[in-house]
Amino acid sequence: MPEIVADCPRCGAKEHTFSALSGLPIGQRYGWQKLFELYCKCKNCLRGTIFIVKQKSTDDFCKSQCSNIDNALKSVFSLNNILEIEGFICIKDMKSRQPPDYVPDHIQDIFKEGTCSLSMQCPNAAGSMFRLCLDLTTKGLLPEKTEQIGPNQEQRKRLDKRLGYLFSQNIIDRRLEATAHNIRLDGNDGAHDGTLSTEDAEDLCDFTYQVLETVYTHPCRIEEMEKRREARRNKEA
Numbered sequence: 001m002p003e004i005v006a007d008c009p010r011c012g013a014k015e016h017t018f019s020a021l022s023g024l025p026i027g028q029r030y031g032w033q034k035l036f037e038l039y040c041k042c043k044n045c046l047r048g049t050i051f052i053v054k055q056k057s058t059d060d061f062c063k064s065q066c067s068n069i070d071n072a073l074k075s076v077f078s079l080n081n082i083l084e085i086e087g088f089i090c091i092k093d094m095k096s097r098q099p100p101d102y103v104p105d106h107i108q109d110i111f112k113e114g115t116c117s118l119s120m121q122c123p124n125a126a127g128s129m130f131r132l133c134l135d136l137t138t139k140g141l142l143p144e145k146t147e148q149i150g151p152n153q154e155q156r157k158r159l160d161k162r163l164g165y166l167f168s169q170n171i172i173d174r175r176l177e178a179t180a181h182n183i184r185l186d187g188n189d190g191a192h193d194g195t196l197s198t199e200d201a202e203d204l205c206d207f208t209y210q211v212l213e214t215v216y217t218h219p220c221r222i223e224e225m226e227k228r229r230e231a232r233r234n235k236e237a
Helices: 060-066 069-073 105-119 123-139 153-157 159-168 174-182 198-236
Strands: 003-006 016-029 033-042 048-055 083-088
Touching: 003 033, 003 048, 003 083, 016 048, 016 069, 033 083, 048 060, 060 069, 105 123, 105 198, 123 159, 123 198, 153 159, 159 174, 174 198
Parallel strands: none
Antiparallel strands: 003 016, 016 033, 033 048, 048 083
């Protein structure tokens, strides 16, 4: 039976040996790097863990062994020679809400961290991440400081004041303004005291999603639609 060395998430044993019992291909990166879920049993605590592992290199031996998970599981050497451990399946992998399309990667990551926290019943952590999404998104919508007419210092600094400015200038759909007030984005709600409820965090998630969709998704979809229309017109000409 093949073995792999890793830290055990179940008992905490460091660099301990696991028996690799079964595997499942889950994807590929960069056109060559195979990804697998690998079910393993720790030889210290005898409990199971599903590791996320990836092909280690592009050399011929590694490619041949990783071409099929069954090949790897027939190996008589340590799987660390051909596979690298990326993580393990845990509660954070529960299905959670995905960000809308066309959102920048760094804001996507923050939104996902928020939804992950929400799925794990950590509303204060989730609320902090959604606020960070809003903070980064709305800062990017403000005009440059060099402009004579624009937001004041408080509006640049505070999220609630900034949102008020963006609504007043119709930079963000004003239909969201009532929701912004209803979920008390004035900096004085429970998030600052560590008492945010799950319902409050879910409302903040919904509001953040709508803002991201308004700022990023809708304009990009309209732009793509116009490009398709222009391409058709050019083809017909």
